[in-house]
Amino acid sequence: MIGDNYWKSRSEVSSSRRAMLRGGALTCVGLVGAGIVGCGSNNKNNTSSKTGAGSATIASGPRTTSTPSSGxxxxxxxxxxxxxxxQxxxxxxxxxxxxxVSSYVAVWPEAGCYNQLLRIDPRDENDATLMADLADQWETPDGGATYVFHLHQGIKFHDGTNFSSADVKANLEWIKSPAKGKPSPRQVVLSAVTGVETPDPNTVTLKLSRPNPSLLTNLxxxxxxxxxxxxIDASGDLGEKLIGTGPFKLKNYVxxxxxxxxxxxxxxxxxxxxxxxxxxxxxxDDNTGTTNFLGGQYQQYTLxxxxADRVKSETGGKASVHVSPTLTRQVIFFxxxxxxxxxxxxxxxxxLxxxxxxxxxxxxxxxxxxxxxxxxxxAWGLPVDQLHAIPGYDKGSIDQAKALLQQAGVQTPVKGTLLSRNDFNDYFTWSQQALTKIGINLDLDPRDNSAAYDAAYKGQFDLIAWTTSISLDDPDATFSEISTSDAxxxxxxxxxxxxxxxxKQQTQELDNAKRKLLVNQMDxxxxxxxxxxxxxxxxSNYAKYSSVRDYTDHVSLYTNKRYQDVWLAK
Structure with missing residues (x-):
C-alpha cells in the first residue's frame, strides 16, 4: 500500500500529456526532465536527472505544459x-x-471502481497533465516504438485476486479486438499497438507499428x-460486477x-x-433532478x-455554479x-x-x-474563417436548402424518423421543428439510453440528433470514435x-504545427x-455544494470521475 509521500512524489514527476518524443532512447527519468512523458514513483530519488532534453521535442499538442503544485x-x-x-x-x-460504453450515465458510476495504467491529474481542469496510476514508471527506449510500463506491486482486485501484467494485456487486447458482437468505441486509439508483452508479472511492454503521440493520453x-x-476469460468482457482495483466497489444496482x-x-x-x-x-426528468439538487439530495449537478440562476438563492448560498467550455457537442448523424x-x-x-x-x-x-x-x-480547432466556409456553419439559408433538395430530385414532404435519447429533449425537438421549414417531416423516436444506442448501432433511423461527448480534446479520440471508416x-x-x-498521417506526426495542419484538413x-x-x-453549468472538497470540474464529461481524493466537509 502506498504511504503518505505518494501524492507528493507523484506530483513532482507528473508531466504534460501532450509531450512526446521525436527520437532518442529516453528513460522515464529523462522524459520527465525533457517534459516529454510523465513517470511516477514512490521513491523521489528516481526523479533525479539522468538524461538530457536535447534528444526530445514536444510534439503531440499545441498547448503548453502545466504541472500542478504538489502536496x-x-x-x-x-x-x-x-x-x-x-448525483x-x-x-x-x-x-x-x-x-x-460511450455515455456519461455509464462512465460516472463505473469509473470509481477502476484504475488505468496512467491517469489524468484530477486537479487539471483542462486534462493536460498525466500522472502515474497502476504503472509507477514508464519509458520508451527507442524513440516511441516501444513503451515499457513498470507496474505497482501488491495491488489486488475487489475480489481479492492479485493484479498483474497479464490483466493489462487481457484488457488492452480486448479493447483492440473485442469479442464478437461487442462494441469497443476506443478500439482505433490502440491501432498503433501491434503487441502487448508481459516479460514478468510487474512489467508490460507495448510494441508499436508507428509513432503515436496520442497513445499515453488515451491510456x-x-x-x-x-x-x-x-x-474477461469467463464472461467474454468485464462482466456486470464492476470488479476492478479502484477506490470504490459496486454495492448495489437497482x-x-x-x-x-x-x-x-x-x-x-x-x-x-x-x-x-x-x-x-x-x-x-431534469426538473425532478434540479429540484432534488436544490433541496440538498444531490451534492453535485449539471444544470x-x-x-443556473436559481442555485444561489434557493440553496441559501450553500451551492455555487461554475460555467465552463466542454467537449460536448450537438451532432446530427445521417x-x-x-x-x-x-x-x-x-x-x-x-x-443549411x-x-x-x-x-x-x-x-x-x-x-x-x-x-x-x-x-x-x-488545441486542434479549425480556424473560424475556414469553418464558416462550409455551408451552414456560418449562416443558414432556407431558400438555398430548398433549392438543393429540388436539384436532388427530392419530393417533399420527406418522411422518416429522428432517433434520439429521451434526455436530449430540447435538442431533438428543436431539430425536428427546424427541418419542417424545408419540408423534412420526421417522426420523433426518443428512447432510453440503452435502447437508443441499440437502434443507432442497428441503423434503425433516418437521422439521429445526439448530444455527443468525447473523452479528450484529441484528434485520435475524436475521429476514431465518430468519423473514420472503422469508428x-x-x-x-x-x-x-x-x-x-x-x-493515418496525423496520428503519427510528431511535429505540432504539421500535425495541426493535417487535423484541420481532416476536419x-x-x-x-x-x-x-x-x-x-x-x-457546462456545473453546480456543487460547498461541502464538496477537492473536486475540480473538467472540460471533459468523462474525466476526473474516480473521486479518490474528494471529501465532504462536515
Whole structure:
C-alpha cells in the first residue's frame, strides 16, 4: 500500500500529456526532465536527472505544459473521512462494462471502481497533465516504438485476486479486438499497438507499428480501465460486477433507480478514498433532478442554463455554479444507407436548414460555441474563417436548402424518423421543428439510453440528433470514435478514404504545427462531405455544494470521475 509521500512524489514527476518524443532512447527519468512523458514513483530519488532534453521535442499538442503544485499547503484544511456524494444520471447505464460504453450515465458510476495504467491529474481542469496510476514508471527506449510500463506491486482486485501484467494485456487486447458482437468505441486509439508483452508479472511492454503521440493520453482515460483477466476469460468482457482495483466497489444496482458504490477498504493507496461511497440516482426528468439538487439530495449537478440562476438563492448560498467550455457537442448523424440521405446535396440542405446561432440561443440559452469535429477554441480547432466556409456553419439559408433538395430530385414532404435519447429533449425537438421549414417531416423516436444506442448501432433511423461527448480534446479520440471508416460510432456509415488517409498521417506526426495542419484538413474534409453535422459545443453549468472538497470540474464529461481524493466537509 502506498504511504503518505505518494501524492507528493507523484506530483513532482507528473508531466504534460501532450509531450512526446521525436527520437532518442529516453528513460522515464529523462522524459520527465525533457517534459516529454510523465513517470511516477514512490521513491523521489528516481526523479533525479539522468538524461538530457536535447534528444526530445514536444510534439503531440499545441498547448503548453502545466504541472500542478504538489502536496498539501501548510495550514490547508485537512480532509475528513466519511459521507456519501449523490448525483443524478438521466438513465440506466448502457452496460456495466466501461470498455463498451460511450455515455456519461455509464462512465460516472463505473469509473470509481477502476484504475488505468496512467491517469489524468484530477486537479487539471483542462486534462493536460498525466500522472502515474497502476504503472509507477514508464519509458520508451527507442524513440516511441516501444513503451515499457513498470507496474505497482501488491495491488489486488475487489475480489481479492492479485493484479498483474497479464490483466493489462487481457484488457488492452480486448479493447483492440473485442469479442464478437461487442462494441469497443476506443478500439482505433490502440491501432498503433501491434503487441502487448508481459516479460514478468510487474512489467508490460507495448510494441508499436508507428509513432503515436496520442497513445499515453488515451491510456489515461477511464475508458482504458483495467479489470481482471479471469473475468474477461469467463464472461467474454468485464462482466456486470464492476470488479476492478479502484477506490470504490459496486454495492448495489437497482435498474431504474440507482447505482450505489461503497468504499474499498483494501484500496492500495493508503487512507483513500475519504468518502464512504457514491450514489447515482436514475432520474430521467431534469426538473425532478434540479429540484432534488436544490433541496440538498444531490451534492453535485449539471444544470440546464435556465436553472443556473436559481442555485444561489434557493440553496441559501450553500451551492455555487461554475460555467465552463466542454467537449460536448450537438451532432446530427445521417443514415447514408437509405435514400435520400446518401445524396450530399440533401445532407448539405439539412446543414443549411439548421441555423447554428438559433440552436445555441434556443437550446442552450446562448451558452455555446462553434466548432467542427474539433472545438474552435481548443488545441486542434479549425480556424473560424475556414469553418464558416462550409455551408451552414456560418449562416443558414432556407431558400438555398430548398433549392438543393429540388436539384436532388427530392419530393417533399420527406418522411422518416429522428432517433434520439429521451434526455436530449430540447435538442431533438428543436431539430425536428427546424427541418419542417424545408419540408423534412420526421417522426420523433426518443428512447432510453440503452435502447437508443441499440437502434443507432442497428441503423434503425433516418437521422439521429445526439448530444455527443468525447473523452479528450484529441484528434485520435475524436475521429476514431465518430468519423473514420472503422469508428464504432460512425453511425452515418459514410466512409471516406481522404478522412482515413489524413487520420493515418496525423496520428503519427510528431511535429505540432504539421500535425495541426493535417487535423484541420481532416476536419474540413469530414465537414465538407457532411458526414455528420457538428452544430455547436455546449457549455457546462456545473453546480456543487460547498461541502464538496477537492473536486475540480473538467472540460471533459468523462474525466476526473474516480473521486479518490474528494471529501465532504462536515
Amino acid at each position: 498539501q499547503q501548510p495550514g490547508a484544511e485537512q480532509p475528513k473521512p466519511g459521507g456519501v456524494i449523490s 443524478r444520471i438521466a438513465s440506466d447505464p448502457q452496460a456495466l462494462d466501461i470498455h463498451q 489515461a482515460t477511464h475508458f482504458l480501465a483495467i479489470g481482471p483477466k479471469a473475468v 435498474r431504474g433507480d440507482r447505482v450505489e458504490l461503497e468504499r474499498n477498504p483494501n484500496y492500495w493507496v493508503s487512507a483513500r478514498p475519504y468518502l464512504d461511497g457514491l450514489t447515482y440516482y436514475v432520474v430521467p 440546464t442554463h435556465e436553472n 443514415n447514408t444507407k437509405k435514400k435520400p440521405w446518401d445524396d450530399i446535396r440533401v445532407r448539405q440542405a439539412v446543414s 436548414a439548421l441555423d447554428r446561432t438559433d440552436a445555441i440561443n434556443t437550446i442552450s440559452r446562448g451558452d455555446g460555441e462553434s466548432g467542427g469535429y474539433m472545438r474552435s477554441s481548443g 464504432v460510432r460512425n453511425w452515418s456509415a459514410l466512409n471516406d478514404s481522404q478522412v482515413d488517409e489524413l487520420f 474540413k474534409r469530414a465537414l465538407s462531405i457532411f458526414q455528420t453535422l457538428q452544430l455547436y459545443f455546449t457549455k
